[in-house]
Amino acid sequence: MTKLVLIDGSSYLYRAFHALPPLTNAAGEPTGALFGVVNMLRGHLKEKPEHIAFVVDAPGKTFRDEMYPDYKANRPPMPDELRAQVEPMLEIVAALGIPILREPGVEADDVIGTLALQASAQGLAVTISTGDKDFAQLVRQPAADAGPVALVNTMNGSRMDSDAAVIDKFGVRADQIVDLLALMGDAIDNVPGVEKCGPKTAAKWLAEHGSLDGVIANAAAIKGKVGDNLRAALARLPLNRELVTIKTDVALAQAPADLALRERDADALRGLYARYGFNQALKELDGGAATGAVANREPGVARGGGFVAAAAPASQPEIAPALSAPGEYETVLTEAQLTDWIAKLQAADEFAFDSETDALDPMRANLVGLSFSVEPGRACYLPLGHDYPGAPAQLSRAQVLDALRPLLSDPSKKKLGQHGKYDLHVLRRHGIDVRGYADDTMLESFVLSAGIARHDMDSLAKRHLGYDTIKYEAVAGKGAKQIPFSQVAIDDATRYAAEDADITLRLHRVLRAKLQAEPTLEAVYRDIEMPLVPVLARVEANGVLVDADELRRQSAELGRRMLAAQQQATELAGRSFNLDSPKQLGALLFDELKLPALVKTPGGAPSTNEEALEAIADQHELPRIILEYRGLAKLRGTYTDKLPEMVNPDTGRVHTSYHQAGAATGRLSSSDPNLQNIPIRSEEGRRIRTAFIAPPGRKLVACDYSQIELRIMAHLSEDPALLRAFAEGADIHRATAAEVFGKPIAEVSGNERRAAKAINFGLIYGMGAFGLAKQLGVGRGEAQDYIALYFSRYPGVRDYMERTRQQARDAGFVETVFGRRLALDYIHARNAAQRAGAERAAINAPMQGTAADIIKRAMVQVDAWLADNRERALMILQVHDELVFEADADFVPILLEQVPALMSGAARLRVPLVVDSGVGDNWDEAH
Template identity: 50%
Template sequence: MSNKTFLIIDGSNFLFRAYHALPPLTTKSGRPTGAIRGVITMFQKLLDSFDPAYVAVTFDAKSKSFRSDIYADYKAHRPPMPDDLREQIAPLMDVVDLLGLPRLIIDGIEADDVIATLAIEGKSKGYSVIIASSDKDLAQLVDDQIKMYDGMKNVMLDREGVFEKHGVYPESIRDYLTLMGDKADNIPGVEGVGPKTAAKWITEYQTLEGILANAEQIKGKVGERLRNSFEQIALSKKLTTLVMDAELPYKVEDLELRDANVEGLRELYTEFEFHSLLKQLVAGKSDSTFKPMLNTMVSAPRTAEWLMPRKPDFQDYRAITTLKDLDAYIARISDAHRLSIDTETDGLDFMQAKLVGISLSIATGEGVYIPVQHDLLVAPEQLALQDVITRLKPILENSDIAKVGQNLKFDWHILQRYGITLNGIADDTMLASYVWDATEKHNMDDLALKYLDHTTTPFEEIAGKGRAQKTFNEIPLEVATHYAAEDADITLRLWQALKPRVDSIPTLKSLYETIEMPLLTVLAKMEHDGILVNVPHLEAFSAELAERLTKLENEVYHLAGEEFNLSSPKQLGEILFGKLGLPVIKKTAKGQPSTNEEVLQELALDFPLPKHIIEYRELSKLKSTYTDALVAEVDATTQRIHTSFNQALTSTGRLSSSKPNLQNIPVRTEEGRKIRQAFIAKDGYKMISADYSQIELRLMAHFSGDETLIAAFKNDLDIHRATASEVFHTPLEEVSGDLRRSAKAINFGLIYGMGAFGLAKQLGIARAQAQDYIQRYFSRYPSILQFMEDAKEKARQLGYVETLLGRRLPLPDINSTNHMMKSGAERVAVNAPLQGTAADIIKLAMIEVDKQLAASSLDAKMLLQVHDELILEVVEKDAEAAAQLLKNAMEKIIELKVPLKVEVAIGDNWDEVH
């Protein structure tokens, strides 16, 4: 075949871009199809454009790669795949096959490594290789024979194109990515090093090794951070380096483009209601009129004129740049029913971001933007910051003027730092969307498209992307005005669209008005106050961990009889199974002995080396994820960590935290305790912890009405000991520790849908015995089994489940014909009402505690919420009174069939009170 074009398509990259970039299409029955439709269009454009002889479409396998083995937190912070996207995966795989495209999903090997290996093989055989992807990691492959094509932007990258985009050539991309890290994959970089700094250092010192060799010459804080990151840098480079010689079951010649299965496509397009694709298929036409400019490299910076978004006729957006106009607009606000507000800043860190401007809207179709700190080369006409603050402060602090916003908590922070306390917070469209359907996306762009059929101006459209992205203060005023005023206008429109929906269901209206909206300000104050951190303690512990890691590494080498790369599964496997002859517990898909965590845990029962490897991995994770990372999150001014509470993220209503995540710090290990010891009360103050005891089991008693369980809680029995007594027919006073542990596993396991297999594994018993335990449990607590069955049946009928306070969680898979999906939905149907009600209860408690503290004379502040626990900081003389207030407020917040119990502790740090 004379055609020597080899096209490698990064399928996962295209899938997620199609899902996020295109409208959420569905069939008439509600089945999601948008991602499938988008990928078909994109793939057909690629085939029409390049007419390849050989094609590979790669997707990541579900199994972990070696990167997860050497760094347990690799990709750990990625959010779960949205349900409506997950539902499209299987049919999408069918589409790829029907289109005649070879599809590669290889266990244990990431798609990027598959792409790298195929690209290098193709190059060695003289093929012209085109990698269709926007993933910057793949830029390290680009050379004279291998190019990258970004279909969304119609841009082909060669070596010079890579340099123009990133500031470094392909051979330096690995060093570039190592220095910056990668938030998406949770790869740590050098703190404070972004694209510009990384490119500058590489230009100056040529390689990462050159940078490290000259680290002493790099001045300032960033130089210090570089010097403290040597160990981390070595790990990060391993994680960012693509494998170019992976063992693949295919060669390029096996990947010849096949003819499409027209009949199969016809059936699929009919099923998914792709009418235009069906017509084109019947007519034998391509779905694309796309004609790429194959020699186009990265384009030059776009002009402000090009950036100007289209202005629909119904929009009236303008900038206010004179005091006369500002005063006139303020006069109109007092007559308005509602004021929509949005702040524009130069960053997303609410403790550091600078206010650039404020946008307001009091009527749909209108919006004004008040610029205050744009700092272009030619400064635009804009008002003085203090003049604007002085005039808007009375309006924004007036509780009688209802404010509406999208994620108003962020705006609260920004205004607070400029001396304005935002009052009259009435509605937040992000929270209204969250209450209406927690499983949807709640950002403005998606909400506007869904509820208003309006495509908003994306920030990247006006600011660019990547290394060259501008901050808002650098955006030309005319462009910034449209973007900012649109935000305020669309927010007002979204309020008009969402509020009636929420109000139409009394339980959702109550949830929104009595929990989510009041909680917004409570969380804002907690974030603003932050929690004090003993940085020297963390740094000392980090140094201790470094020493222990070095010692462990030497012990491993001694046991192995040689040095090897502890982060390499291949080398570890050779030592364990080749040299030491340890028994092979499990094999990988490629037939090699596995060295995953489960295998090592089993081997560690009898052999010292795998035990040391496990400990090494655990300590390495602690150091990178906590002791080093937490220090980096400490605010230089306050010496506190100001975590961000995510109020509209989880489907069950639970709060989560990020930047940093303080909800996953280990609890039961000595190392975890040392980390918690770094969270301290300031001098003269104490820390108080109040934790709901076994709240989900208490809720199970309430929901099920099981008399035996209710009696146990009312009599304040040790619930796990009481369960052991019931299940194992043992007098309460004779229940052993082992029986109590088994009962505890049953109590919590059944709440989370654990079956006999899972219980057997957890308790180390036979599956038949585990099944017997479960049957005994339900025979003693029959109302619990009835509740579980009723919850599933109700979910099947309604398509959702509810918490005690009316929060809803849609379960679209509850009637699925796919057994796995249906079983998963049934587990959620049982657990979500319990977990969601627990979330609602602690939110109510936070609101009540905040209210009571404000009304008291106590010097106390609520700082953290972690699962079922609240953390306060209180002056020492008020500690006992605050603890009593906290306990009373939390225990009396709601009346259940069983009493709520709160355990309170007072101490100097988080470990002492937990």
Template identity: 50%
Template sequence: VKWLEAYGSLAGVMEHAAEVKGKVGENLQAALEQLPLSYDLVTIKTDLDLHTELSDGLESLRRTTPKWAQLVVDFKRWGFRTWLKEAESRMHEAQNTDLFGSEHIGEQAALAMETQPEKQPELAPAPEKLDYQAVTTEAQFTALLDKLAQADKIGIDTETTSLDTMNAALVGISIAFQAGEAVYIPVGHSLTAAPEQLDLQDVLGRLKPHLENPALKKIGQNLKYDQHVFANYDIALNGIAGDSMLASYIIESHLGHGLDELSERWLGLETITYESLCGKGAKQISFADVAIGQATEYAAQDADFALRLEAHLCAQMDAKQLEMYEKMELPVAQVLFEMERNGVQIDRAELARQSAELGAELMKLEQEAYAAAGQPFNLNSPKQLQEILFDKMGIPTKGLKKTAKGGISTNEAVLEQLAPDYPLPKIILQNRSLAKLKSTYTDKLPEMISPKDGRVHTTYAQAVAITGRLASNNPNLQNIPIRTAEGRRVRRAFTAPQGSVIVSADYSQIELRIMAHLSGDKTLIAAFQNGEDVHRRTAAEVFGIAPENVSSEQRRYAKTINFGLIYGMGQYGLAKSLGIDNISAKNFIDRYFARYPGVAEYMQRTKEQAAAQGFVETLFGRRLYLPDIHNKNANARAGAERAAINAPMQGTASDLIKRAMIDVSRWLSECEASPWDCLKTKLIMQVHDELVLEVPEAELDLVKEKLPQIMAGVDEGMLNVPLVAEVGVGMNWEEAH
């Protein structure tokens, strides 16, 4: 309101965005690209000719009976869970009463089945009663310890002061013994919320033997987080036997895996939400201030539901899925815990130098932009840039993307189109790239260094990408740009302590190797088996020349084709990537498939399988669902088909790097005779197909010898092409990579 009063309109606010300082100003400037679209979406359209737009004129607007079966399909697709319950209920009701006519219902039900291949979840059985108790007295706690001594499996959850794993403090611990039976032990609530609670250190001291007992199986939801919380108190949570989040990820990777969603989907129950107890925004209170009665119901429910869900989800798995859950995802979670705990050493001074250099370069680019534009302007203002490029400089706008308001966009894609022919767009792109690098990494990473150990501790999300790939957060170590010299330099700040080095082990062309195996193409397989440069071999095949005569430009073309086809790139995408016309791009693709017929057959076969069953699988049985494979929208369906081609390769690559993490971690933890004989080498990062380790110099030769051997053997002979891991060494990550 203050901005609108000052500047008169949204357009005025956007025009003066650079004048708004502080964090709120940064947020405003970051949103400038989307604001016109947002404005357009909330503007009522008043220019429609209804008699032209509507097939039956105004009659088309008359309300008709809802098509509940179709709504079931749509609500499932878009995640409207509350509406879905109503639609399913009304659909079944309609089927029972034949309200709309049996023929219509049959047609709609068939459509629902065709569009949504997943079967309806079979709900877990509910317990006869709920028994949630707070443990606040010595007698209650003694009885709990006795019960733990007799138990063989429990559900467990923690309530804390923060989501920051390395600094979260305990507020309470909940333990479930069976469906519907759980307790909550408050240990960090305020006195007003919990006048009576047990001493934290006493509770932890007496729980520690049970928490560290590997024979007592622990089940939870995202237990890696709780493992960190206990580790903050020098407690090693052993006996982790199940995780409802990871179990869900195995059987329904394309859906959400939060406890709220899982409980609604598989238990038919709504959970008590954190916001309902603590509020949100500026008025949100700490969980430590929640009254014990409410806190007990919330926390005990979490432990109880996780225990129920994990058992029920495991019962839905086939043998392959169960093996992947028990032998891959659960062990990988333990490796990730170790990596997150280890962290990586960051050179604060190096980042400060880089920030200063980037700042100077940004100022230089700003002056170059002014010179190219013939006037000063706000480089972060899409409106000002639009006026300079297309009004003042008169750059042709044909074929350029438009904004919702009908103006020409100045987003990255448009600037990349213009950059080869005009200096200013190229300068703007450089400016944006360096500004993002500075704000996201060189300025931000020093703020994330832990004062406890001088290291940065990222969090790896395991249940996000449907392909099985991991995601790194706070900070994101997987998105550091490596295509520019400035981006690669950021890796210099990732260093080893004195007496140690950084070792990077990266799978060579792993997705192409998987493509060779899955397609069975003889020429591609032979290239890898013979240790050839596969891009040079592809160039020789496509251009019809001897490999030794392939130029660097021809090899670049072949590399783009090899990797582009993995991601389902068509002739238009290839033409854009290579900077050639569409006909030439089509000729390249036709020649490629003529030389590698097995690849073309694989792509067609995979699309057909995806359409028939609604999913594809990795080599190890990870199931990758494709909800849009039957979408009536051609673009959405084509996107699903591209994903079907790529997902088995990217998913198998993810499975292989996870197996490598497990095997490398197992090797590092093996001790020859005693704990003093263990290797001191640490796994510290995983980035796509790469493992990064911190290695004492005394262990370097052994690690360089064993690491590629372990990584090359994780497929256990399943691939008909060899896996190759390339190892680099340096004092920092850039030197090693």
């Protein structure tokens, strides 16, 4: 059957622009969106369609603007960086031999819709290449007298070619999509639907009443608030339907038969590819090997045989096509297969592994299966605990673990994983201490690109390999119907689990090459991040003992204080109201009490968040009471109520999880529970710390870096006065006050020291005169004078800040002392607020990131020292710049001698690293 491919160029241009990083060529011209679209085009051309068209919106208004003047009124203008890529895109499309269609007065959707139905009526097989959900209304299954119309989204690999596929995606048939959209509305096109009517509600109504007309006819019978909303919107629903209906009768000069793929203009393509740095495409054009291409999310990385952007170093390796091909996976059910795979693992230089379990908490999860891969595209799955009716016989867990133990515990055999700390926990709980854990793809990605949001395997596979992984929900279901992995059919489990190990190995091959091209980043990965993985696993497994009874007593006390705050708020308001309702609170504060709304929500409404209440707390007592109530409620809900419930029944302890790939600066974060955010300055927060206790015969020891970020500032700035103050062991805030106010240290007042402290810490975080004035309660002019005095006494700090800003502008990133890199995407932004934020981050990141690197290095060194003393002392917590230990009482003096020395020696700075230590029966006493 003859094929026609209709490409929604406008959709892909925008999607590629927002999905890809801001790539540029050697001349600094933006290429990110162009890169994504051209990759997609080349992918379509591999399929050799007989007919094809690239359809884009024509400039000017359309018939929908005449029907509804506010149509698309809320869309911002096209960004300059995107506009600059439109003409180059069209030049490349034309040079590829693809017809370009732009029809005035209608949208690209209408041109595509008209051609699709014309071609279908002529018996052609139509593929619409788009990511726009509106096109689902055009899906057609093949018929005796008509060809099929299918949607393909090359950005996620999905295909929609039947009513069943449309129903699976949207819950309605293709012929009901227009009615679904009319009810839901479209925020992007500024078509308001029925308020609070999402896709599920709209699909439910259409299932019950058949069509939009049926919903309208039965609107009176639909109950609840959403029924009221429907009745309020009835008048505009017919217009909505017209606006979202794709026009299929546009008078076009071209018919489907006129859209034949022409011969490409190789000379023009060669010049364009060279100009925009599309090196692999240029190689392919000149006779190099070619494979299907997909869009990258990072500069300089080819996926699936795609091409490398000019922004990449010349030495950047390209990725073999095999890394994006489907894999071959084996289910291991016999002893002979197990023996064969163990031999493969023994013979391999490195292998990837992954565990499948029945829970997300590694401290409670039971092992269901293991997967291994020794080469890209080949992997196996060993099911160990699938217990559904009819499940095939599996090797016993004990037998398999005994057979694997020598291999997994051999430090000379290199293992790699994706977020492997989880797997280390699981295997430790099942009697295997994994050693030789050499590489982790999550951490490779994080070190290379700390600023991106996601480093999970699915995202990395898509970004670096062009590979769409099988999602957990695809094999286990989702929501209330989700089954445990032990209930997943073994064939499905093999495809899912073996793929995990296979893709991890493929990713490692790609990411290792990238790290090797960046020696400084590779050192951060090898010397800091990877050695920390087993250390964090031990700290998490050690856990911390909590006094559940003490926490319950604190919960009761916090409850009484919350009740008192509620009563006081009611008295101040003169009536009762819900303190937890922002809507009621806003009405009370701003409508009844007429307090000024100094902070607004993104939608422009008066805000009642913490910042907003702080801003008006000096004008009325009620905001302060609300803030007190919220603080108490947060402590109770987050800690005193929750921590007793989080005690592990097997260990009797609370086990937090530390995240290495969370903060772009490299700082560790913790969750389940988050022990990094317990307030230290409030009495209530300190009381919570009293519930973290040592068992009988033991003590808690806390070792905390003193003013580490200020010391790093002194090191980086090399300011003589700052270096001298730290070298002499002076009170740095008092010393700063003496410098700024020009008086002897002994004469510095408390208020002057407080101002100096605010300046010292404020400058680290890029605070300006406005912020300092607000913090000190002085005028902006006075605050500016303080800052000017500070810089006159510490000119090295001012010079460092300006040097760092300039480095950020020149390089697009800043580095820590150890070479960790933080990219600053907005350092050249036209938006002044975004640019200022990037400059503040540029100044702060080297200090905060270096502090993170130092304590990570310290943890590795301390853990190594503790290796021979694990029965006598445990590292149990890391909180910002503090390490907490649990130790035998008679071992505490040795700990206090060794640990601060190791922490102080974790970095060589121009000023001494000072570590404060404390001992107690609980964390508060020790801090």
